[in-house]
Amino acid sequence: MVAVRKPVVFVCVLGLLMMQAWALLPDPTRIAAHVIEKRGDTNLDKTIRCNQDPDAELWFNPVTDRYAKLCNIDGTWFIVILLSVGVILTGIPKEKLKRKDQVEKYLANRDYERWN
Numbered sequence: 001m002v003a004v005r006k007p008v009v010f011v012c013v014l015g016l017l018m019m020q021a022w023a024l025l026p027d028p029t030r031i032a033a034h035v036i037e038k039r040g041d042t043n044l045d046k047t048i049r050c051n052q053d054p055d056a057e058l059w060f061n062p063v064t065d066r067y068a069k070l071c072n073i074d075g076t077w078f079i080v081i082l083l084s085v086g087v088i089l090t091g092i093p094k095e096k097l098k099r100k101d102q103v104e105k106y107l108a109n110r111d112y113e114r115w116n
Helices: 002-024 028-039 041-052 100-109
Strands: 057-061 066-073 076-084 087-094
Touching: 041 066, 041 076, 041 087, 066 100, 076 100, 087 100
Parallel strands: none
Antiparallel strands: 057 066, 066 076, 076 087
């Protein structure tokens, strides 16, 4: 009987660990809710558009191990913060910054480096 319990306990513990790891993965609905709550509904659309923009500049922060995409949508500079390439954390409109160099300085001041 003891030999049977060890594999069962192992499988149960492994299952619990996998469930906890799954919970840590970003959920698109949770990301969308965060963007809407923090930045507003219209910024969710801009966040998605910027993330999908092939011309968006990619930046990397070695301190936080996060990426940022920089793009201009409808005349507004926009930054999408990513946990990894393609996994959205949030979107940040930079409406007060009118020039690209201002937004680049904003990113550089937060330890981001141009990636492409």
